[in-house]
Amino acid sequence: VILKAPFSVPGFTIKLNTSVRNPGIKRGGEEKPLVRIKDEKGLKDGTFYSDKNGSFLCFDLEKGMNEVVIN
Numbered sequence: 001v002i003l004k005a006p007f008s009v010p011g012f013t014i015k016l017n018t019s020v021r022n023p024g025i026k027r028g029g030e031e032k033p034l035v036r037i038k039d040e041k042g043l044k045d046g047t048f049y050s051d052k053n054g055s056f057l058c059f060d061l062e063k064g065m066n067e068v069v070i071n
Contacts, residue, residue: 001068005061011045012061020055023048026067034059
């Protein structure tokens with residue numbers, strides 16, 4: 001998923017209707033993996049929560065191109 005942001009947003013969170021294992025954020029050719037947490041209430045920049053109902057990914061959205069990578 002490619003997000004083209006007109007401005008930056010700290011702690012940007014998206015919900016996916018599927019369970020994911022190893023998501024990451026790719027910017028400028030470099031991919032940064034998100035860290036899995038055990039409770040969605042602990043979401044913060046650079047983390048994700050996933051269960052059978054879906055996934056929450058939290059990262060700092062930077063102005064410009066941001067690619068969400070789902071492995």
